[in-house]
Amino acid sequence: MPITDDAHLPPGLVLAWGQPAKSHRLGRKPTQSVEQIVDAALDLADADGFAALSMPKLAQKLGLTANAIYRYVRSRDELLVLLADAAWGPAPDLDAGDWRAGAAAWTRAMVDRCDIHPWLCDLPIRGAPMTPNLLGWAEAVLRVLTGAGLTPDEGLSCALLLDGYARRTASARRDVRDNATTSVDPAAVAQFLEPRLHELGYSILAALMAGDQYTDEVHDDDIAFGLERILDGIDVLITQKRSSRS
Known part of the structure; x- marks a missing residue:
């Protein structure tokens, strides 16, 4: 079922269902697909986390200009919707x-x-x-x-x-x-904390720590x-x- 107007739909919904969004008409033949854009974004997110994912970084990874990436996805919000669906x-x-x-x-x-x-x-x-x-x-x-x-x-x-x-x-x-951190020794932590837990009257926590159950x-x-x-x-x-x- 073709989409004629996506102005009132959430970002990324139309693309997630494999439909061309109304405002995504390209002036020339695209060199990438939306799926390729999402795959590249997935690689970047796995490497650096989604907070570090930016449209310029994505464009650079794909060999596109910063503006060209917006021919495929209109915003980072739209990209994250597609990214989440692909990752799940x-x-x-x-x-x-x-x-x-x-x-x-x-x-x-x-x-x-x-x-x-x-x-x-x-x-x-x-x-x-x-x-x-x-x-x-x-x-x-x-x-x-x-x-x-x-x-x-x-x-x-x-x-x-x-x-x-x-x-x-x-x-x-x-x-x-x-x-x-590999520099922390659990046994040393327990040795340090156990007497202090007893001093504070935290007997349950002390018992858990003594039994290596508080990790x-x-x-x-x-x-x-x-x-x-x-x-x-x-x-x-x-x-x-x-x-x-x-």
């Missing part, structure tokens, strides 16, 4: 017959994508998903949750809860990883623990709904 990629295949396993796989897949593209944690959320891949992610988890008996509205609320947990967990893991790292077990507690809560809602129908 297609939604994972989920087991619709086991809602808990499906929801867990979906959440872990989000964390994994943020491990591949750490800057995804920093991208601003501009509202409900509207681009193809992001809508695919939403539809995938909604099928799992509504298949368990939740209404679409309830499923969407649960999806937002899982989405938020995945993003925050991935962000924390990335920040800890990026700020880690900077965000382990898979930590992710699993929090995720299971969220899924337990969703399970209560599903059980209540099933009981009310019986």
